[in-house]
Amino acid sequence: MREHQRALPREQRAPKFTDRHGRAVPLATYIIIGLTTLVYGLQWAGQLIPGFPDIYQLFLYSPLHTSAVALEMQALTGQNLFQPWRMLTSALVHSMGSPIHLVLNMAVLWMIGRQIEQFLGAAKFVAIYVLSALGGAVAVLFLAAPNSAVVGASGAVYGLFAALWMIGRRMGADTRGITVLIVINFAFSFLGAGISWQGHLGGFLTGLGASVPALIADRKQRTSVTTPETRKALHRRTWLGLVVVAVVLIALTVIGALLIDAQSVLAR
DSSP: OOHHHHOOOOSSOSSSSSSTSSOOOHHHHHHHHHHHHHHHHHHHHHSSSTTTOHHHHHHHHHHGGGGGGHHHHHHHHOOOOOTTHHHTTTTOOOOOSHHHHHHEEEEEEEEOOHHHHHHHHHHHHHHHHHHHHHHHHHHHHHOOOOTTOBOOSHHHHHHHHHHHHHHHHTTTOOOOOHHHHHHHHHHHHHTTTTTOOOHHHHHHHHHHHHHHHHHHHHHHHHHHHHHHHHHHHHHHHHHHHHHHHHHHHHHHHHHHHHHOOOOHHOOO
16 A cells, blocks of 8 residues: 555645645545544444434435335335435444444545545545445445345445546556555455445445546646636536436436335345
8 A cells, every 4th residue: 555655646736725834635535534433423322322313223224225115115104214315324334343344444545535635636536435435335225135234434435446546547656556455355345244345346336437537637638738718628527427427326226226126125
């Protein structure tokens, strides 16, 4: 990881936030880490304080939350069982039985998130993080058991792995270190017990796709003379590409919801 960090260029854009020494502050990375850690504290509050909401149960995601079954039950009982926002909120909660789950995800986010944010800017960095979390949930919807439940920012983190790998390839950096790290992590994902390899895979693939628009714009800026107007056009195209990724994920969610009915749940 350290070798790869040195291989990536340090100064890609003028930072918007700097400390008193003029060094770039990856504010979005720190906010995500702080927010996720805060939610973990609220999870424990829900377990220890009587009457406090059970954040873990409110935020976790199961394919049943985005399924035809939930819609049918909602129509019969009047309860709001169809809760697609859990596809994103599940990235904020982590395993109560193993704090290392949170620690590892936040440590990786701290290590690689700062570089990606510096290269892409805070807004695009957050967009890729959120889309990767959503992509991980979409993969769980299609590939995991309908009544399974997942938590954690791992899908989003794997999306950042993909983005870092793409940036390194684009800049001609030595990507062997990050490639080995990705392979090792996927090996643990597929071989380890209780690990959602579906979420990891979906997050990684989404991170690859979401990185493409930003890297295409960066390549055009570096290989041709640009004006403020052309830079604005490239900026709009980048966001258009990210919107397309989001639309594809939403469309897949709708398809996945239609594929899960009461019969498929009982079959599992």
